[in-house]
Amino acid sequence: MSISSTLSFPIETGVDLDFRPASYVADWCATAAAIQNVVGEERREQLHQRMAAGTLRYPVSARMLADHLHHRTRRAWVALDPARHISGEYLPRYERGENEIARIVVGTTPRLVYSLRAGTRMYPGKRPHFGQSTRRTGEDNKRYRLVGECGNAFEIPTSYSVGVLSLRELVALIDRVRAPHLDEAPKHLPFPERLVWWRAQREHHAGSLQRFVRVSSVVYPELGAFYRERLRWWVANRFAGSKGRTQYAEPLDGALEAWWRRGR
Numbered sequence: 098m099s100i101s102s103t104l105s106f107p108i109e110t111g112v113d114l115d116f117r118p119a120s121y122v123a124d125w126c127a128t129a130a131a132i133q134n135v136v137g138e139e140r141r142e143q144l145h146q147r148m149a150a151g152t153l154r155y156p157v158s159a160r161m162l163a164d165h166l167h168h169r170t171r172r173a174w175v176a177l178d179p180a181r182h183i184s185g186e187y188l189p190r191y192e193r194g195e196n197e198i199a200r201i202v203v204g205t206t207p208r209l210v211y212s213l214r215a216g217t218r219m220y221p222g223k224r225p226h227f228g229q230s231t232r233r234t235g236e237d238n239k240r241y242r243l244v245g246e247c248g249n250a251f252e253i254p255t256s257y258s259v260g261v262l263s264l265r266e267l268v269a270l271i272d273r274v275r276a277p278h279l280d281e282a283p284k285h286l287p288f289p290e291r292l293v294w295w296r297a298q299r300e301h302h303a304g305s306l307q308r309f310v311r312v313s314s315v316v317y318p319e320l321g322a323f324y325r326e327r328l329r330w331w332v333a334n335r336f337a338g339s340k341g342r343t344q345y346a347e348p349l350d351g352a353l354e355a356w357w358r359r360g361r
Contacts, residue, residue: 136188201311
């Protein structure tokens with residue numbers, strides 16, 4: 098059993114915190130590859146529902162698979178159900194070579210989506226070239242940024258790394274994110290717990306607080322399980338009146354996590 102890398106949360110998680118993916122491209126299953134960079138949360142969920150059985154009865158439209166919708170298509174899509182369809186659709190566009198490696202979904206109405214992205218930081222004047230060492234070209238140098246839909250500014254502790262992060266290193270990066278709109282929260286709290294703390298100033302139902310923040314990744318399929326357990330533990334210990342553990346897992350995250358575990 099693995100132990101949380103944050104000593105303030107000494108919980109057993111049952112996940113491999115030393116797991117390190119081969120790359121930031123989620124190509125280990127068709128569903129993960131299809132949804133990795135789709136910004137809209139509702140479109141991601143619908144894609145999962147269509148692909149969950151492993152076969153498609155009907156073709157998936159280009160609109161569903163697009164990372165970003167054309168502005169006219171997006172306007173029409175959001176108008177169908179603004180409260181659900183708008184979530185994630187207005188995230189900033191990807192920079193060249195970027196992939197989403199984790200996302201944080203906040204259970205407001207509509208839901209807010211924060212996207213953690215990784216790209217390659219090439220050395221000036223260098224281009225990827227077969228046979229050249231990655232040290233010479235800079236292909237191993239990764240850069241990171243966290244973006245949101247509402248113009249929120251985020252400060253992340255690790256803007257660059259050499260090679261891909263382990264799950265433990267990714268957790269440390271997410272935990273140490275800082276955002277001006279959360280300055281009122283206790284400084285010692287990790288970023289996901291600060292989001293829950295913000296909600297707790299307006300709502301005190303433990304079950305709702307345990308479901309308020311969802312962290313997930315198609316590159317690190319056990320990331321969701323780690324934060325689901327940790328946030329559940331923190332709410333139960335921080336707020337009086339919590340009645341046990343709330344069973345909570347998004348169907349999409351749960352299915353991807355199960356598929357990934359079976360394939361390891």
